[in-house]
Amino acid sequence: MTAPASPPEVLRAPLVVEFPFTRSLGPVQSAFLTGLREGLVLGIKTSDGTVMVPPVEYDPRTAEELRELVEVAPTGTVTTWAWNDRPRPNQPLDTPFAWVLVRLDGADTALLHALDAPGPEAVRTGMRVRVRWAAERSGAITDIACFEPHDGTGTGRAEPHDGVFAEPVTGIVAQARLDYTYSPGRAQTAYINGLSERKTIGERCPSCHKVYVPPRGACPTCGVATTDQVEVGPAGTVTTYCIVNIKARNLDIEVPYVYAHIALDGAGLALHGRIGGIPYDQVRMGLRVEPVWTEGGRFPDHYRPTGEPDADYDAYKELI
Amino acid sequence: MPRTSRHARDVAVVAFAQSDHLRRTDELSEVEMVMPVLHQVLAQTGLKAGEIGFTCSGSSDYLAGRAFSFTMTLDGVGAWPPISESHVEMDGAWALYEAWVKIQTGEADTALVYSYGKSSPGPVRDVLTRQLDPYYLAPLWPDSVALAALQAQALIDAGETDEAALAAIGARSRACAESNPHAQLSGAVPQGDYQVRPLRTGDCPPIGDGAAAVILAAGDTARRLCARPAWITGIDHRIEAHSLGLRDLTDSPSTRLAAERAGVFDAPVDTAELHAPFSSQEVVLRKALGIGAGDVEGQAVAVNPSGGPLAANPIMAAGLIRIGEAAARIHRGQSDRAVAHATSGPCLQQNLVAVLEGDPA
Ligand SMILES: [Zn+2]
Numbered sequence: 047m048t049a050p051a052s053p054p055e056v057l058r059a060p061l062v063v064e065f066p067f068t069r070s071l072g073p074v075q076s077a078f079l080t081g082l083r084e085g086l087v088l089g090i091k092t093s094d095g096t097v098m099v100p101p102v103e104y105d106p107r108t109a110e111e112l113r114e115l116v117e118v119a120p121t122g123t124v125t126t127w128a129w130n131d132r133p134r135p136n137q138p139l140d141t142p143f144a145w146v147l148v149r150l151d152g153a154d155t156a157l158l159h160a161l162d163a164p165g166p167e168a169v170r171t172g173m174r175v176r177v178r179w180a181a182e183r184s185g186a187i188t189d190i191a192c193f194e195p196h197d198g199t200g201t202g203r204a205e206p207h208d209g210v211f212a213e214p215v216t217g218i219v220a221q222a223r224l225d226y227t228y229s230p231g232r233a234q235t236a237y238i239n240g241l242s243e244r245k246t247i248g249e250r251c252p253s254c255h256k257v258y259v260p261p262r263g264a265c266p267t268c269g270v271a272t273t274d275q276v277e278v279g280p281a282g283t284v285t286t287y288c289i290v291n292i293k294a295r296n297l298d299i300e301v302p303y304v305y306a307h308i309a310l311d312g313a314g315l316a317l318h319g320r321i322g323g324i325p326y327d328q329v330r331m332g333l334r335v336e337p338v339w340t341e342g343g344r345f346p347d348h349y350r351p352t353g354e355p356d357a358d359y360d361a362y363k364e365l366i
Numbered sequence: 367m368p369r370t371s372r373h374a375r376d377v378a379v380v381a382f383a384q385s386d387h388l389r390r391t392d393e394l395s396e397v398e399m400v401m402p403v404l405h406q407v408l409a410q411t412g413l414k415a416g417e418i419g420f421t422c423s424g425s426s427d428y429l430a431g432r433a434f435s436f437t438m439t440l441d442g443v444g445a446w447p448p449i450s451e452s453h454v455e456m457d458g459a460w461a462l463y464e465a466w467v468k469i470q471t472g473e474a475d476t477a478l479v480y481s482y483g484k485s486s487p488g489p490v491r492d493v494l495t496r497q498l499d500p501y502y503l504a505p506l507w508p509d510s511v512a513l514a515a516l517q518a519q520a521l522i523d524a525g526e527t528d529e530a531a532l533a534a535i536g537a538r539s540r541a542c543a544e545s546n547p548h549a550q551l552s553g554a555v556p557q558g559d560y561q562v563r564p565l566r567t568g569d570c571p572p573i574g575d576g577a578a579a580v581i582l583a584a585g586d587t588a589r590r591l592c593a594r595p596a597w598i599t600g601i602d603h604r605i606e607a608h609s610l611g612l613r614d615l616t617d618s619p620s621t622r623l624a625a626e627r628a629g630v631f632d633a634p635v636d637t638a639e640l641h642a643p644f645s646s647q648e649v650v651l652r653k654a655l656g657i658g659a660g661d662v663e664g665q666a667v668a669v670n671p672s673g674g675p676l677a678a679n680p681i682m683a684a685g686l687i688r689i690g691e692a693a694a695r696i697h698r699g700q701s702d703r704a705v706a707h708a709t710s711g712p713c714l715q716q717n718l719v720a721v722l723e724g725d726p727a
Contacts, residue, residue, distance in 0.1 A: 056393045061487070063431050067500065075501055098612065100502045106607035126523065126615065128515030129563035134492060136507040145512045145562070147611050156611030158503060158516075166563055171523045187502050220500045226431040226488040231395025262441055263398045269415045269444025271401060 057235045061228035067220040074103045076216055077115055077209035082189035085179055088207055089118050089153050097204045099153035100187075116204035118152035120177040121196055125149050125156045129166040138192050144169045148193055151200025160192040174198065185215030233263035236275060241345050244337075248313055250274040256314035279310035282349070283357040284333040285366045286316075289326055304329045308349055309365040316365050323350030331366075332356035372629070377469050378588040378595030379580050379722065381410035382690035382697075387550040387576035387678035390486040396430065400482050400577045401442035407478070407579040411591040415444040418581075419474030421451045422465045424458035424481035425682050428493050439482065450474065457481060458578060458686030459641075459708030459718045465582055466601060475584045476591075482577035483682035490573050490681065497711065499608060511570055511644075513712040515562040517615040518646035522564060524616045527649045529564055533557045535645040536568035536676050543673025550574045550678040568676075569645040576680030578687045596693035596704075596722040600628030603718035608711075615713055621654035624719040630655060630705050635721070637668045637695050637704035639688035643675045647714055651707060655719075671695070685709060689720055696724040 071079060074090055078101050081088040090101035091114040099118055104111055128145045130137070137143075138160035146169075147156035162178065163169050176196035183189035230238065233249055237260045240247035248259035249272035256265065257276050265272050287306035293299075304326050307316035321329050322338065334354040337346035383406035391399055408415060421443055425436045436453045445451060450473075454460045458481025465477035485493075491509035498504045521527045536557065543552035550572045558567025581591070588595040604620035604627075606613050625631065638657055642648040648669070652658070657667050670676075672691040675684045685708025695701035703723045710716040 058392060061431055069500055071501070079501070098609075100609065100611075102609065102612075106609075106612060125611075126516050126520040128512055128519055128565075129560070130512055131560060131563070134489075134507060134509055136492075138506055145508060145516055147516060149611075155609065158508060158610055159506065171519065187505050218501065218505075220504060222496055222504075224428075224431065224488055224493055224496070228431065228487055229392040229395075231398050232393055233398070234395060262438060263395055264401055264441035265444075266441040266446045267444060269401070269404065269442055271398070 056229055056232065057238055058227055058229045061226040062223065063226065064223045067222070068217060069220055070217045071215065072103050073209070074101050074112065074115070076214050077211070079185040079187070079218065080211045080214045081117075082187070083183045083185040083215060084211060085183070087118050087120055087150060087177070088115050088209065089150075089204060090114060091116050091204070096154045097152060098155045099150050100157050115207045115209040116152070117207040118150045118204050119200050120150070121198060121200045122148040122150035122153070122175060124161070124169070124171055124173045124175055126171055127161065127169050129169065138188065143192065146175070146193060148175055151202050152204035159190055162192045162194050168195070186218055231263060233261040233272065237261055240277075244339055245277055246279045246310055248276045248278045250276050257312060258315060259310060259313045259317055276312060278312040279337070281334060281336045281352050282308040282310035282313070283362045284321065284329065284331055284335060285309050285362050286331060287321065287329055302326045306349070307366070308335060309362050314365070319346060320348040321350070322348040330356070332359060332362070372600065374470050375472070375584045376588070376597055377466055377582055377584050378592065378597045379689065379693035380583045380588050380592035380595050381407045381581040382579070382694050383407040383410065384548050384578040384683070384687055384690065385576045386548050387574045387680050389550065389572070389574050391484060391575040392486070395438065396435065396482060396484060397439045397442045399484065399575065400439045400480060403577045403579045404442050404478070404480060407581055411581050413476065413581065413591070415478075418476050418478045419450065420465055420468045420477040421449055422453065422461040422468075422477065422479050424454045424456050424461040424686065425483060426455060428496050429483050429485055429488065429490070429681060431488055443478070457682050457684065457708050457710050459689055460603065460710070462580065462582070462686060462689060463601060463603060463718060466598060469582060469584050475587050477582040478579065479582065479686065480577065480579035481683045481686045483680045484575040485573050485681055486575050502609070510712060511565060512562045513610065514570075514644040514646065515565045516610070517650070517713045518564050518569070518644065520615040521646055521649055526616055526653070527646065532569050532645040533566070535648050539670055539674045539676035542671050543677035546673045546677065548678065549673045552673060552677055565644060565646065571643040571675045571679030572677070574678060574680055576678060576683050578680075578683045578690055580686065580690050580693065592697065594697055594699060594724050596696035596724060599721045599723050600630070601718070601720040602627035603716065605716045606714070608715065610713060613713070616650065618650050618654040618714050618717060621651060621707065621714065621717040621719060624717055625655055625705070628719045628721050630719060630721055633703060635667060635703045635705045637671065637692055637701040639672065639674070639692040639704065639706045640670055641675055641685045641688045641708045643679050643684070643709075645676065647709075650714060655705060655707070685718065689722070692722050696722055699724070699727070702726075
């Protein structure tokens with residue numbers, strides 16, 4: 047008796063998602079962030095006299111539009127805190143620090159930031175702090191490098207400010223990078239492992255018998271797992287196509303070229319690929335094609351005509 | 367008949383299923399993780415996927431690390447030929463709310479609601495910072511534990527709790543989870559080191575992968591599909607101002623208002639399934655909902671008898687699971703009137719409250 051074959055180890059790979067979101071600022075956020083660049087903190091006054099720092103454009107209680115800017119002090123009081131022993135990437139300080147909500151003198155609401163302190167015993171609610179400005183400022187919340195302990199008292203005054211600056215900041219770029227370890231799951235692992243042997247592995251639905259390629263593990267018609275592996279192709283039929291005339295950045299393919307849906311023999315739906323080895327204006331529905339692999343390629347580079355007669359329309363019309 | 371009906375149609379949770387919640391599920395794609403749960407919940411009612419009137423799901427592209435990730439799991443529903451379907455980029459509790467509205471309009475008699483989250487591929491504490499205000503908060507990358515810790519310290523300063531009381535909440539949750547085979551953590555769990563002080567490991571939810579599904583049905587359909595439907599007699603959701611420094615972090619007025627509108631305070635409840643991912647947040651929710659350390663209006667209330675999110679917190683599914691667990695206790699006859707709560711965003715920013723009632727025996 048032989049032991050059942052253990053399933054192949056599932057694939058894993060790093061996946062980095064990076065995006066620079068460009069965001070425009072309204073009049074209030076523009077004044078606030080420009081103020082930080084200039085080394086001062088602006089808040090906004092509501093009709094009942096409440097001063098909100100950081101400022102918002104609409105009163106969260108009444109939805110009233112807010113435009114009355116005031117300047118508050120760069121000193122304030124901690125309203126709550128949390129000691130962060132292990133700073134995470136991108137956080138304001140890379141040594142242990144306290145997260146704090148700080149009510150600046152002259153403000154009625156609190157701003158979230160980091161507090162540079164030697165340890166948790168040096169931090170308490172009610173302690174006095176002041177802004178430590180970043181050496182280089184660009185008009186962003188990070189222009190406040192952090193807060194630091196401060197032993198003075200505050201005036202509590204909020205002075206009117208017109209919010210007018212030379213060269214105001216009108217937008218920010220919010221950079222983000224997240225590092226994932228992606229695993230495609232059982233079905234797609236089998237497909238990708240098959241490609242490494244230049245085989246195309248689909249999966250058959252046990253209910254409707256359609257063969258999905260690439261398989262995702264489920265039949266979208268029946269809503270059941272596809273478990274029955276089937277090798278399809280290698281040849282197939284062009285079911286439909288388009289001619290690409292614009293060169294994509296970083297793409298080393300001369301235009302025009304043809305991108306097509308290809309129904310591999312035995313597959314229940316078409317996958318897509320580039321057609322080569324034939325002038326672009328001679329590609330047609332029904333053209334019989336086969337994959338072309340390049341040395342070390344992990345998937346077919348493109349498909350080229352097999353030279354067989356074209357497939358009959360009825361043979362692929364369900365797969366268009 | 368539900369004891370209190372204030373809506374056009376009587377709608378009930380008639381089935382609930384969930385996955386085992388695990389730290390990692392590398393061998394499963396999202397659809398492979400979700401599909402067994404969908405099959406289980408359909409099997410409970412005998413319905414086929416094609417007989418469902420409306421389908422709504424909840425999930426997050428930021429967890430999956432790619433755009434339109436929910437379309438992949440639609441394959442597990444049997445979405446072709448086209449079905450009536452929608453998606454919320456939120457916890458599945460909000461998908462349930464959308465489905466409930468759909469049934470109230472008369473557009474459907476039944477709905478399949480599911481949600482899922484795989485946190486294992488990414489650093490979830492960092493991933494969640496991307497849902498914060500992009501101007502004032504996101505550039506600082508304050509992670510979910512840090513923000514909850516600020517709230518916990520505010521509660522301690524206000525004299526509403528202390529570290530020992532928080533530890534007791536974690537311990538009680540994980541002891542309750544011993545009777546929940548799906549829970550990720552159960553039994554004695556050490557309180558552990560500070561993660562972000564004052565929160566320790568035991569005050570924080572486990573990070574894990576999981577999925578859940580419920581079926582909703584209206585009126586006689588619900589009675590046909592379930593021996594004791596869990597009627598949703600009230601449901602409402604509300605939101606706080608988004609700037610944390612504008613809020614009183616020791617209270618949750620949005621939860622209280624949602625609870626009022628859902629009718630929580632009209633009669634005693636015997637069960638509360640609270641989506642409090644951090645022990646300190648249970649303190650806030652108990653206050654908002656008027657649930658004391660052991661009772662409301664003299665009646666004992668079972669709080670998170672499933673173990674709650676401190677035992678399993680699959681992001682985007684944990685709120686729907688609270689509704690499902692509350693409904694399942696009604697199905698089993700262990701509860702007559704339950705409150706279920708779901709939250710989304712930092713420090714209980716958004717809160718959904720539902721009241722579920724069983725027919726009198
Ligand atoms: Zn099928």
